[in-house]
Structure formats: structure tokens, C-alpha cells
Amino acid sequence: MAQSDTVDETRRDFLFVATGAMGVVGIGAIAWPLIDQMNPDASVLSLSSIEVDFEAVEVGQAITVMWRGKPIFIRHRTAEEIRVAEETPLDILPDPETDMARIERSQWLIVIGICTHLGCIPKGQSIGDERGEYGGWFCPCHGSHYDTAGRIRKGPAPKNLYLPPYAFLTDTSIKIG
């Protein structure tokens, strides 16, 4: 009698645990679509990487493209700008980084055009814009100066301009994102 009771109890426990476990799995499986629906949808994701061709950008010029709702600055640097950027000693930089670490090909500087201070868009893309004391970009909101490698040199911004993930497809085109 006692024997069969234990067997019965084991069977019952197994049943309860198995049913409960399936219930938990089922609820989890239902929950996922309900959560995932708030993630960026297919039409947003299809814009999350863009291809940019900048063959027409002459030395000294710059273009701005939008990527994931942010401006991307692409500047065709002059030899002088490259030289200055490379020769700047690291110890005078608030956020030390070599020029090499910030570029793939030295004539093309590609940065996210958002001031690392409070998110304004720095000036220096259009001809005639103020480019700040270091010839890169100047943020008019609180006076941050960036150099020709997009590094912070003077003003309240704590970091260099961030770099987007990108790869060269050809000599004059890249894929961002």
C-alpha cells in the first residue's frame, strides 16, 4: 500500500511539474512577440546601413549625410590638415587619440556630427562656416573647438567626436552601419 502510494505520488509530482513547465514555456513563447514588436521594425532596420558615394567631394570640401537620424560629417582633408592632425602631440589633448586611430584612409575623415557636450551640431561643414581655432569644427552652443581629426581641443565637450562604424567599398564610397 505504502509502495503504491509513493509511486502514485511520484507520478503525480511529475505530472504537475511537467504541466507547469510547459505552461511557463508557453507563456514565455507568447511573451516574446509581444516584447519584440517594440524593437525597430523591418522598414527602420532597412535604413540602418547606408551606402555613400563621395567621388564628387573635392579636397577641402565636406558633405553631410544622415544615418539613423544622425548627421555624419565626411571631410576630404587637405595635405596640410592631415599633417597638422598627425603631428599634434597626444599630451596636449583632453581626450588623447592618434589621428591614425580615427581614420581608415587619411584623406577621408568620417565622424558623427554631434557635439559630445550636449548634442548640438557643430559648425564647419559649409564653406564660410566658422571652423574654430583648430580648423576642424566649432560648436556654437557652448564653444567647443574640434581639430582636423575631430578631436576636442578646447571648450566643455569631454570627448572627441564619435566615429560611426563604416567600411570602404571602393576608394570613394563607404557603407555606414
Place this chain on the structure above:
Amino acid sequence: MAIRSACLSLGIVLALALAGPAQAESGSGKVETQKWSFGGFFGTFDRAQLQRGFQIVKENCAACHSLEYVYFRNLGEPGGPEFSLEEVKALAADVEVIDGPDEAGDMFERPGLPSDLMPSPFANDNAARASNGGAMPPDLSVIAKSRTYKRGFPNWLFDLFTGYQEQGADYLYALLIGYNEAPAEFNLLEGLSYNTVFPGHQIAMPSPLFEDGVEFNDGTKASVEQMSRDVSAFLMWAAEPHLEARKRMGFQVIIFLIIFAGLFYATKKKIWSRVKH
């Protein structure tokens, strides 16, 4: 009196033919159930068929009909025609897309990208009507779900439980192969075509498909029958791009639920065995 009623019935026929959308139910006894690769509980699309279907849409239909909810990228996604990424890019780049405004405030044209919706052939509905003798070519994005035909008793009852959801594709196929000479006594209106399954039998769209009207890369013979079948399949996919994922997930869910119900029943029996009932 006779003249008046004749005018009235003509008016009704004309309204039916021109108003176009979805009066598919009445007057079409000739739609037959076709066998489709995407039918049934485990159906999947035939990739080659969808690719041929897209080619027909691109070369034949797109001059008048829009496909406004379909993106070029959809053509490369799993469960669809599954063109390669390069093919999708090339197909998109084939068309000019209006973008803008640019810095000067002007709209400009650029080659399409996979992330673009397929552009419409007309700027708006009125332009579409004006170019097509007053009848607006309907958008094709969901046309395979918006058309049906009378199934009759008891078919509609069986349809509930056999998973039959290809009414639209069956109807479109029957419509496309349904162009015919009007019977002698039929009073066909100027500018309309006779169709055996279209409600009222007068359709503003002239027969759109011709033998060898397109040249398929895969060597399939482009008969009207073949093209009608391929384009109907493509439109079913365009209307329901997640059909394959839906059926696959459905199978998993139903299996899970059946096992779960079985366990639940055993648990219920176990608990209720404590009392007489």
C-alpha cells in the same frame, strides 16, 4: 419604359465595371479551385514561380498598377522570391524614385534602393483614372486577399476547417485567363473587354497577357496560362509576405498546444480523482 430600364441596367453594369474593386462575388460561377504550392497546412511558395511572377508584374502590370506596400527589399527576404542581394539592388536601381526636398527645396529623382517602396505609376488616383478612361487600376499589394468568389454551400462550411485561403489566387487566375470574345447577343460597351468571370462580364482592363509577352530566364514557356498562374502566385505572396513563417509557426504552436492539453488533462484527472464526480 423599356428604354429607361435598359439605360438603368446599362448604368449599373457600367458602374460595376468602372468602380472595379471587389465585386467578385456575384456572377462568377466559373472560378475553379487550383492547386497551389502555397496551399494547405504546409504550403510554401515556389521561388522560381514568384520570380517569374515579379518579372510579369514589372514588365506588364507596373505600367498601370501600383504595388504601394511592397518594398524592393521584400523581394530578397526569406519566404518570398528570394532574389539575391545584388539582384534586389539592381532591380531597385532600375527605377527612379522621387526623393527630397534637397537643399534648394526641390524634389529630385534618384535610383531606387532596396529600402524604397515600389513607386506608383501615377502621381495620384485622379491621374490614374484620367489615364485609364475613368477606371482606376487598383493597387496590387493586397489584391489577392481582397478578391474572392462565391463558394456556395457546403464549400464555405468546409473552407472553415480545411485551411482554404487561396480564393484570391484562384479568382485572379480565372480572371486573367477569362478573356474571351463576347457572345453575339452581349452588348459590350465601347472601351471595355469581355471577361467570363468578372462580375457583369465587362472589365475596363484589356487582356493584359499575351503568349510570349515576356521572356523567362529559366526557360519556362510564357503561355498566357503559365503567366496567369505565376502572377497570381506572386500577388498572393505580395498580399501575405509572411505566409510561410505563419504556417511554420502555426504547426509548432499547434503541436505544442496538443501536448500541453494532453498533460493538462492528465493533471486534471489526477486532481479530480480525489473526489467522486
Place this chain on the structure above:
Amino acid sequence: MSGQSTYTPGSGFARWFDERLPIMRLMHDSFVDFPNPRNLNYWWTFGGILSFLLVTQIITGIILAMHYTPHVDFAFGSVERIMRNVNYGWLIRYSHSVGASMFFLAVYIHMGRGLYYGSYKAPREILWILGVIIYLLMMATAFMGYVLPWGQMSFWGATVITNLFSAIPLIGTGVTEWLWGGFAIDNPTLNRFFSLHYLLPFMIVGVVILHIWALHVPGSNNPTGVSVKDKEDTLPFHPYYTVKDGFAVVVFMILFAYFIFFNPNILGDAVNYVPADPLSTPPHIVPEWYLLPFYAILRAIPDKLGGVVAMFGSIAVLAMLPWLDRSKVRSAVFRPIYKQFFWIFIIVFLILGYLGSQPPEGWYLLISRIATAWYFAHFFLILPLIGLLETPRPLPESITKSVLGSAAGGAPSGSAASPETKG
């Protein structure tokens, strides 16, 4: 919600909490230790199934509202974007649209069970009337929800139904234009329907709480219709009915899943995949299947105002049911004549549903008039007459006796032939 509470807080914190907000006590007494008749069959699981469906509809609805745009120019397109772009958007949207049909299927079974077993009779009249109110709210919610995708049937269904109000004498036109916010169905109408479609389900939740409250005062009816006499006749809600209801919900989900995954559009109308066009009316305007019987009644009456009155009357008559049925015996099991007329009524209701989908002409019209007449006669003539003329079969002495039979030592069932009195 009735009787002595059996809740004992399991910890010091639970006791502290219980003295301040006895919600755990309420839950325990309502859904754990609540005494339910021991003989409930599976027809009684539809209350649980409906609760599950209500929650499902609210969750999927809130999600759809995150992606939907209530504007005449964008509504149709935003639904298509949900179907195509949003992660699992097709699953959530189909769950919601199929869910509406499942909700009505379950509620019809739930109501049919109430009719068959006499669950509307004293002391459960308020419970029944609250149910009728829930049903009305459901119809209003479903109707407004159907307008939101802004397809052809959305538009023309809304036109036809809102025009019903123009039948009201004197103020009809004013009321209709007030509903529309214009001189035809247009953007203001779509906007307010969206707002109300979001509101009404929460009102349903409120009335459902009252419905359960009103249920827990007298307790559930049961297949014999005999009132609970002592503790022997009942079982605690948990685990007996939680597991039985849970099992029924899972079985119902199989049907639900079948429609979502394998036939999501069959319960709807194909024409609703054509964007709304105010200049072209589809040849057959039909409501969704669950409203067809009432649509048939509307069209059976050759007078506009008369049709509208008959349609609303056909639902209002349900609220009067507890006083129209004069029989003291609840369950149709012991009412041989009523049982037959119950099934005739169900068939008439199904016939009305079929006729609602057919054009109102010829034989269809004639039959729909006969069926409509029968529908009302069932409530106003047949039920009162059966109550007077029928001799009920002998009732079991108690629920326990009916379950265990005479083996439990009960008297032969013949000895208990007294009609039920208020329990």
C-alpha cells in the same frame, strides 16, 4: 465575497498587509477557496475562456495601438505596415481580429449554457442582466474596432449602422451627425471610434468584475439547477476548477491558433482589404458573422424605424428573460418540453445568422420574417406558456445525490419531485 473568509496570512508581512489592504484575502476567497458546485460540466468553463480572451484582446489591442494611425489617409496603410514591417505584427494583428470572432463564439456558448440550464433565474437575475450589458458593450466595441482598418466594409458597415440612428423620430438626423462629427463618415468619425474602441474594453472589465461579484453572492448554478444545500455539494475553486478551466482554455487555444495560423481571413470579409472609397458601395454589405442574426431581424421588418426597434428589442428581451420564464425549475435537463423548444430556438437563431448573410429578397425574406417572429414568440409566448403547462421531471434531492446516485444512500430520485424554491 460571501460567507466566512478562510484566508490565513502565511507570514508576518502578509498579516500586516492584510490588515491594511485585504486584496489577497479577496483573491483567496474568490478564486482559491470559493465553494463551487461539484458537478459543473465543461459548458461552465467558458467563463474562464472568456476571461482569457478579454485579456488577450486588451493586450494585443494596446500593442496594435502603438503602431496604428487613426487617420483616413493612413489607417489602411498603417495596418498594412503592421502586417508587413512590425516584428510579429502579422501575428498580433491576426490574433486580435480572430480573437474578436473567438470572443463572440465563446460568449454565445456561454449564453446558450445560461439559457439551457436556467442560470438567469432567481436569485441570479442581476448576474444575467450584467451579462447582457457586457454583450452589448462587446458588440459596440467589435463594431467600432471593425471600422479602424478603414477598408470598404469598415466604411460602409459604419455608414449603415450609424444610419440606424437616423430612424429616431425628430432628432434622428441630429444624432447621426453628432455621431459622425460631420455630414458623412469621415476622419472625425474614425478618430472618435478609435478613442471609444480603446475605452470600451476597460468598461467591459469593470462590468465583468461586477458580473463575477454578482456570481459569487449566490454562487454558480449547476447542471441540475438544484441549489447548493451544504458543503458536501461543493468543491473549492482551487485546484478543482482552476485546473479544469485551465485545461479548457488550452483546448480552446488550439481552435484559436488554427484560425490565426491557418485561416486568419476566413472569418472576415475579403472586401475589407480594399481601401475605403466613399464613392463606391460594395454590392453586399454584411456585418461580421457574429452580428448576422440581428442584422437579419433588422432587415426582416419592412419599416426603417420598426426594423431598428426590433433589432434592439431582440437584445433587450434577453434582459427581461428572468421574468418571462415562469417555470420554477432551472435546468432544461428536468424540463422535457422546454428542452425541445430550446433547441428549436438555437436552430432559429442559426437560420437568422445564415439569412443575415444573404440578400433580403424572395424566400430569404419570407423565412427571415418567420424566424424573426419565432424569435420573439419564443420569449413572449412560448416561455410563459411552457412555464404554465409543463410538468417537470423529478429533481434530485441534492447535487451530491445527483452525482453519486442512489449508491450514496439517497432516496430514489422520485421522492424529490418538488420544484426548486429559492436557495
